[in-house]
Amino acid sequence: MMSSDGGDEDTDAARVREQDNDAARVQEWVEQVGTWFMQQSGWPPIMGRTLAWLMVSDPPEQNPAQIAAAVHASRASLTSALRLLTEARMIQAVTRSGDRSTYYRVAPDAWAAMLRRRLESIASFSDITDEGLGLFPQGARRAERLREAHRVFEWLNVEAEPLLKRWDAVRDTFTPDETPPDAGPAPGAPTADDNRRREGHGE
Incomplete structure (x- = not known):
């Protein structure tokens, strides 16, 4: 008979695998959005990836370090993408009281x-x-x-x-x-x- 501890470990391992699979599917979708915008609008892929991530990120507001980690981008290329997306009025920068970081989210409408x-x-x-x-x-x-x-x-x-x-x-x-x-x-x-x-x- 399987011990209760072993059953808990199996459940935890299954949960981790499911989370990894979900993350991989999200990453594939982010890449798909980046490719679509590159083909349709001539955007650099990083712009589409950044916008895609901000559409599904949790929480909705993300700082540059969080976005860079999610879309596997250098801070330099991300800075340019964030500027262009802000100028295009697709995202907006927000600040939080007591937090020196700037956060970004998809602009309303x-x-x-x-x-x-x-x-x-x-x-x-x-x-x-x-x-x-x-x-x-x-x-x-x-x-x-x-x-x-x-x-x-x-x-x-x-x-x-x-x-x-x-x-x-x-x-x-x-x-x-x-x-x-x-x-x-x-x-x-x-x-x-x-x-x-x-x-x-x-x-």
């Missing part, structure tokens, strides 16, 4: 704010395409490709704001571990029928 900036930046290209269309007579075949680009960015200009308003309407209506419920169109947002009429396909 960082993702919605990033999406808004990205959409506004992309949609603003419509000003440039509009200027380009002014260089040619209306309906000129030479500008056909330019008109197609302009239509896309004009469409994005119209659709982006209602999309963001819809998020604002649902963001506080779900609990942790739930996805946002469908709140329907935001107030003032064009309906599918409105879009079809605008495109000249309405009934």
